[in-house]
Amino acid sequence: MTSSPTRSGLHVIHIAAEMAPVAKVGGLGDVLTGLSKALQKRGHLVEIILPKYDCIQYERIHDFRALDMAVESYFDGQLFKNKVWVGTVEGLPVYFIEPHHPANFFWRGQLYGEHDDFKRFSFFSRAALELLLQAGKKPDIIHCHDWQTAFVAPLYWDLYAPKGLNSARICFTCHNFEYQGTAPASELASCGLDVHHLNRPDRMQDNFAHDRVNPVKGAIVFSNIVTTVSPTYAQEVRTAQEGWSWPKQxxxxxxxxxxxxxxxxxxxxxxxxxxxxxxxxxxxxxxxxxxxxxxxxxxxxxxxxxxxxxxxxxxxxxxxxxxxxxxxxxxxxxxxxxxxxxxxxxxxxxxxxxxxxxxxxxxxxxxxxxxxITDEKAKGGQGLHATLNLHSKKFVGVLNGIDTDAWNPATDSYLKVQYSANDLQGKLENKAALRKHLGLSSADVKRPLVSLLSFYSIADMQHGTIFLVFKFQSMFISGHGEYAVGCITRLVPQKGVHLIRHAIYRTVELGGQFILLGSSPVPHIQSEFEGIANHFRSHEHARLVLKYDESLSHTIYAASDMFIIPSIFEPCGLTQMIAMRYGSIPIARKTGGLNDSVFDIDDDTIPVQFRNGFTFLTPDEQGLNSALERALYHCKNNGEGWRQLVQKDMNIDFSWDESSSQYEELYEKSVARARTASRA
Ligand code: ADP
Structure with a gap:
């Protein structure tokens, strides 16, 4: 196993359920890899512990081998052996834990969504700490992520620090407060935690249900550093209220x-x-x-x-x-x-x-x-606002970065043609290639477009007829299919699915092409989008691809002129940053990390150099229309201005440099505080 560092850098261990590209469902996987690489570059020893899922992309792991050690960990009153594998992913040392438990915890064909997720991940959290203890590691920081590994914080202080694994400070990052992993309190006992000791209002007891425990709450209480993924989201989750409220009108x-x-x-x-x-x-x-x-x-x-x-x-x-x-x-x-x-x-x-x-x-x-598909409402801290306020001194929002090596149009091997801000011809070629691939029209037919404002019905009883009366308005002349709007997302209510649906129709109406890549774990949303996908199956200007497809995602970022992210709430959001890196202008709702990274080009309160996209606040169709239409208008009527905007966005630094230095500072301060305390 990799030995602990002897140099001045910190030894950081991440324990997580995802890591891009080998085991990724969403942004968490990207953050794990991006942050770890950046910390490694800054001279720290960074190691990662993941479950050994059956569905890992094994071909992306280098020097993959089983270690000659079996870690025994406690669960449900027994000890179970874990085989430990090691390999290098994106230049980072990663340990994979394979439990020899009859329930085959990580042999399920998917990362999440199993009936026993609480058990699977509390098992993993304990086995990961056991690995550190048995390997004699002395990390400075153990960094756990989301509810799946939130158990690490109470396990560390209650069970492992007393056993001698006590060199570390615990950092917990919540990537989305929507997912808290609550369960009946008794289930906590499986991983050896003391239910009576922890199921208390000031510890792990869920703030809504007193007979349930909440792993995220536990990690907030028991960690030395608590972070979330953007400053605006950190503010939003400290409120009980929705991040956005219905206009009082x-x-x-x-x-x-x-x-x-x-x-x-x-x-x-x-x-x-x-x-x-x-x-x-x-x-x-x-x-x-x-x-x-x-x-x-x-x-x-x-x-x-x-x-x-x-x-x-x-x-x-x-x-x-x-x-x-x-x-x-x-x-x-x-x-x-x-x-x-x-x-x-x-x-x-x-x-x-x-x-x-x-x-x-x-x-x-x-x-x-x-x-x-109803409107989803942002729900502030989703019941944890009081806990976060109580622990506000250790709680901070750090905006995620993106892995600028993995997301680089100048070197991206998924693209037909690589391109850069100084050479945008390749972007056009990628658009043409994607259109061909998806069977979208590349004809550039100019046509006048009329937009309907509203309609209402009139029953004219004298003549026995019913009319539908339409109010309409002329719009600018549009070249159909000239510009492409992309959207890559998990189709969950948080992402504003009703607005995504509206954006598809509205974009095509306004003469654009729309490409959606996404899939939904929510059956009624999946089936609604299947219906829409079906409707556009052979349409010339819209295509919905309802699956997870890494390669296609790269080509969509490259081919799109605009990229839509109408989230109801968004802890950070990575797609707006990736889109900008590929010269695709974001149209985003002002919430969470979107509010910290997308600034409207018409907003006079923002210094001109920071303005980079189009935003709207009210999460309804009119709100979205206002931003989408402005974007299309700019794109059509100010070609040179648009080109400059594309170049500007491609040159914005969304790397992890800045954010990793913030994490470094948080880690160092926490370690220094602990050292001062132990000397006193
Ligand atoms: P979240 O973590 O809430 O899903 P983020 O914006 O933080 O949202 O991260 C989403 C990541 O997942 C991005 O890298 C995006 O490209 C990727 N992604 C989402 N859906 C798909 C899909 N269907 N196929 C490929 N990549 C996807």
Whole structure:
């Protein structure tokens, strides 16, 4: 095994569940590798301990071999042997623990999402400390990450420091407070922790449920240093409130029936008030519609096809209104904002064929039913704000960097053509190659574009007809497919999935091409996006690839002109930084780490040299539209300005240099404090 350093650098051990590129689900894996490499470069000895998953990319590990030692660790009243493997990943020494436990903890084909995750990772946390003890290591810092290895902090102080593994300070980084890994308190005993001692409000007891323990809370309490991944997120999680609250205003959507105006008002205050208010008004609206429907049924004779379809639509109205109500109750905003490919006003004057009508019906249905993906709300510290405030002196937000060697368009071997800020021709070639690969059109057809602002229905009882009335507005002339908007993400509510969906339609409407790479662990979101992917299956200007694909992700960053990140909350976010490094301009919501790394080019309060993208605050379709449309406008109407922006973004330093020096300082101060204390 690697021996402890004799030089002045620190000995840092990371214990984590992910590490890019060998075992990565999201940003945690990137951070592990990026931060470790940067610390190593600064002269520290950095080692990493990971579970030996079956689904590791073994071909990315160098000098991989089993060590001639078996670490025995305690679990559920017994000792289990662990085989320890060692190898080099991205130049870093990594230990992989393979438990010989009958439950095959890390032989599951995936990193997370198993019914016994609490057991699997508490087992691993203990085995990792056991490895350090038995190998006689004397680290200065043990750095654990997220709830999966949060157990390390209480295990270290309660069990391992007394056994002699006591040289270290413990640093805990929470990459996302959404995931806290709570479990019934009794489960803590499996890894040897004392449930009675720890299931207390000032220790590991969950702040919501007193019979549950919360590993993240435990790590906050028991660590010497607690960090999260951006300064803005560190502020947000110290509040009980949502990071963003619904605007205290009333939104009006007018519906006109038979000359009378029925106003549907959505109170946008808190959900409860809003629900009551909306329910009341929906009822009024619903009554009107049903009344009109009855009269209509009597009035209409000899209907043409159009009228029949409208009748069918309104026959389903009751059900659809219920869907809207349920959606609103769950926090969705139901707006009258149009969809890009909603039927054009003129089409309603003349004859239509069945295909057009089908298309039209599809849009109307989506208008109602498409609200099933509800708005997610940022939830501050998700119950841990009080704990964080109590421990605020040791809590700090350090903005993540990115691994600028792995993410470098000038050397990226996944790209068809490498390019740099001084030579952007390669970016165009990558765009052309990706279009070809995904079957997107590369024709650059200029066409006028009309954007619908809103529509409402009128039942004209005198003539027995129903009209949909559209308000519309001319937009700038757009060359279709000229620019590409990319999005690479886990499709989870945190990421603003309803806004991603909207962005797809809106971008195509505005003449752009949209490429989404993502997948969802949430079945209803996955199936909704499968539906959208299907709809665009052979579309010339949008493609959804619903899987995890490292290679494709690199080519999308390179091929995109813009990159959308409409997160509801975002602890740090790496994709905006990677996108900028590849000359893809970010369109992001102002939250968490996005607020610390994306600065609007039109924001006069930000010094010009820092402005690098487009931002919006309100997480609704209008908010997103405002940023997206400004971006497209700039891109189309100020070619030279856009090129300069691309070059500027590509030259921003998103490396780990600055952030790793902050970690170094935190580590050193903590180690120095411990030494002073032990001398006193
Ligand atoms: P999170 O950690 O919340 O998932 P981040 O923005 O911090 O979000 O990190 C996401 C990382 O995962 C980025 O490196 C991004 O490129 C990558 N990623 C996300 N989804 C996919 C996907 N479907 N295929 C390939 N890479 C992906």
């Amino acid at each position: 009333v939104k009006r959507c007018d519906r006109v029936f038979d000359g009378r105006t029925c106003v549907l008002e959505e109170a946008m205050g808190d959900v409860k008030d809003r629900l009551g208010f909306v329910e009341q008004n929906l009822q009024t609206w619903e009554d009107h519609v049903l009344e009109e429907l009855e009269s209509l049924k009597k009035a209409v004779t000899g209907q043409d096809e159009l009228r029949t379809r409208f009748m069918e639509l309104f026959a389903n109205l009751q059900e659809q209104l219920n869907v809207v109500k349920v959606a609103i109750a769950a926090g969705a905003v139901v707006t009258s904002s149009p969809r890009m490919d909603a039927p054009k006003p003129k089409e309603f004057g003349g004859k239509r064929d069945a295909k057009e009508l089908d298309n039209f019906m599809w849009h109307i249905e989506r208008y109602f039913v498409g609200t099933s």
